[in-house]
Amino acid sequence: MNLKIADITEILNVSEKTIYRWIKSGKIPAYKINGQYRFSEEEINRWISENKMVNRKKEIEDEEPINLPDLLGKGGFYEVEGDDVKEVIENMVGIIKLPVNLKKDKLIEELIKREEMISTGIGNGIAVPHPQEKVIEEIEDERVFVCFLKKPIDYNALDGKKIHTLFLILSARKERHIELLAKISFLSRNKEFLDMLELQSKEKIIEFIRLKKVEWDEIMERRKKI
Known part of the structure; x- marks a missing residue:
C-alpha cells in the first residue's frame, strides 16, 4: 500500500x-x-x-445531466462595463463569483486566447465566451453567467452586429460544453427570448429557460424510446 x-x-x-x-x-x-x-x-x-x-458513452450517461436554469442560478446575472473585447472580459471576470480553485488571471488568459482564435459572437447581439483550455474538473463547479454590457461593443460576431449580452460558459467536459452551447444558440434565435435580454428581465429569462428545459427533456425521453 x-x-x-x-x-x-x-x-x-x-x-x-x-x-x-x-x-x-x-x-x-x-x-x-x-x-x-x-x-x-x-x-x-x-x-x-x-x-x-x-465505454465513454456509459460514463456520459452516468454524469449529472445538463440543467441550464440551475447553472444560471449558480452563475448569476451581472452588468459589465468595457469599450472592447479585452476590457469587457477583464471587467466581467473581475466581478463574477468563480469556483474556489479557479484563479481569475487564469480564466482571463484563457478567455482572451479563445477570442484571438475566433470570435465567440454567435449573432443577434449574443456572445458565448469560454476558456480555450479546460479550467474546471468537477461537474459541481460548472456554471453559466449572464453579463449585460452597459454599452454594446464590436465583438467580431458572424452577423456583424454589436454584442449586448454575454453567456460565459464554464463546463467540465467537452460534450457538456457542446450541449450548453447548442442550447444557448437555440435560445439566441428566439425573438421572445431576445426581447427579454434587451429588457434585462432576469426573472422572465429564467422562467423562459425553465419552460424550454421541459421541452428539451421531453424530446430526450422520446429519443431514448426510439
Whole structure:
C-alpha cells in the first residue's frame, strides 16, 4: 500500500475531490490505514488498464445531466462595463463569483486566447465566451453567467452586429460544453427570448429557460424510446 491520495491525483490527473468521490462509490480500489487512504500500485495499474476499456458513452450517461436554469442560478446575472473585447472580459471576470480553485488571471488568459482564435459572437447581439483550455474538473463547479454590457461593443460576431449580452460558459467536459452551447444558440434565435435580454428581465429569462428545459427533456425521453 505504497501510494497516497496525492500520488493518485498525479497519476490520473484528476482532483482530490474526484478521488474521494470514487472511493466513496467503490469505483477505485482503496484501503483506509490509520485514518488515511492508501492504494496498491499493482491494483491501481490493473484498474487503469481495465478502465481504458470503459465505454465513454456509459460514463456520459452516468454524469449529472445538463440543467441550464440551475447553472444560471449558480452563475448569476451581472452588468459589465468595457469599450472592447479585452476590457469587457477583464471587467466581467473581475466581478463574477468563480469556483474556489479557479484563479481569475487564469480564466482571463484563457478567455482572451479563445477570442484571438475566433470570435465567440454567435449573432443577434449574443456572445458565448469560454476558456480555450479546460479550467474546471468537477461537474459541481460548472456554471453559466449572464453579463449585460452597459454599452454594446464590436465583438467580431458572424452577423456583424454589436454584442449586448454575454453567456460565459464554464463546463467540465467537452460534450457538456457542446450541449450548453447548442442550447444557448437555440435560445439566441428566439425573438421572445431576445426581447427579454434587451429588457434585462432576469426573472422572465429564467422562467423562459425553465419552460424550454421541459421541452428539451421531453424530446430526450422520446429519443431514448426510439
